Amino acid sequence: MRRSEFERAVEDEFGAAYGAVVTADLGLDALGGRTAAVAIAAGVDPREVWTALCDATDVPPERRYGVGRLEPRS
Template identity: 65%
Template sequence: MRRSEFERAVADEFGARGSSLIADLALPQFGGRTAAEALSSGEAPRDVWVALCEETDVPLQRRYGAGRLEPRRH
């Protein structure tokens, strides 16, 4: 997931409150840093997206975000 895909996924899932969540919500998966702080320190946008989804209880079927239509096959 690219940063632009992350931003699109956040906007699609959270709407107008997305920017507040990115800036204000502490993510335990990143030591209490916010999504913005985690991204700024070099964390992968995909990992930050998953952490944000987990912390806000986004259903699994919507965690792939707008940037990716389906999960990556391994």
């Protein structure tokens, strides 16, 4: 997962405004209490951050994998 895919996934799942709040304010136990934004800035793989964010916010499995990717062009 690229950072841009992570950002699209967050916006798709949480919306732009709430996504910004969740990534900036929610400490994630799986990432040592760091927020998603801090973890990404520290170089943690965006897929790992996405998984931790999904676990912390109870995102169902069917909405976790493959999100954030653009549809292939025809």
